[in-house]
Amino acid sequence: MTRGDLASVLEIADRIHPDLPEPPDVFANRLALWPAGALVLDGDRTLLGYAIGHPIRFPNLPALGCVLDRLCEDSDTFYVHDVALMPEARGRSRAGEALNMLHLGAPHLKRTCLVAVYGTTVFWARYGFEATANAVPREKLASYGDDATLMVREW
Template identity: 40%
Template sequence: MSGGAATWRPMRADDLPAVAAMSDTVHGAFTEPLATYAERLALYPQGCHILESRGFEGEGTAIGYLVTHPWRLGAPPKLGAALGALPAEPDSYYLHDIALLPAARGQRAGEAAVALVRNLARAAGLPVIELVAVGGADAYWQRLGFAYAAPGADGPYGPGTFVMRRPVEA
């Protein structure tokens, strides 16, 4: 991406088609339907963000997204499943999904996203962030301070997926 900077901003309902398209592009077999993202946005809008590039003309282009929410530790939601509601007494902050298009890579957008997630978790009073790493991303998440919740065990989405956690204050 030349000529502009990328920044995280709150997600809006009109971003959802782009979010679903980015999910399809980036996640392949682990993509989720638009309805999943619409529900997460409705349930916890403060946890949903768009990475937007700004070119010289000031136009914004969505080049990534982030979906997070309070949750229960050790119980990642099923892929594509509706939540219905967030838990009344969450004990962790769940990084549900992040996708970055090639235009976003090399800009430390993932590091900025983790800083954002840490701030959101801190504001929610939750001590730990949990995620499910897919597609070989576990090595990347390790570099950002996440550790395997159950080393050597396959995660909830099958072989090669891993539940990972990191304390908010680390």
């Protein structure tokens, strides 16, 4: 991902996550803080998706839409902020490829977490993620919607 991709990334985010909008500066912020965790899926003439994430100190998840001042120096977990694919890019294991590529950006971190939204826990379970009911208070997930579920994968 480059700064030039940000407008397209925001368009994809708005289309895929209409109920969970984020300010444009969130994507620029994550790209600036951890470029290795900012990926795009190129199509013929447009982007077909993106994946974005960064290290955190588990279980300190950032709220949705939050701009970060810096990353935690003693991070122990890779946080998948979002993987968003346009419908025409789905069904080809692209999400799994994105997860593997994100992990390559922080191979020293042996745990990955994400917040599953829109009832996607079964989808993420296919990639080795398990729901963790009590890792964070329910209020901490509130910005992600009523059905938000924290999931963890050990590498």
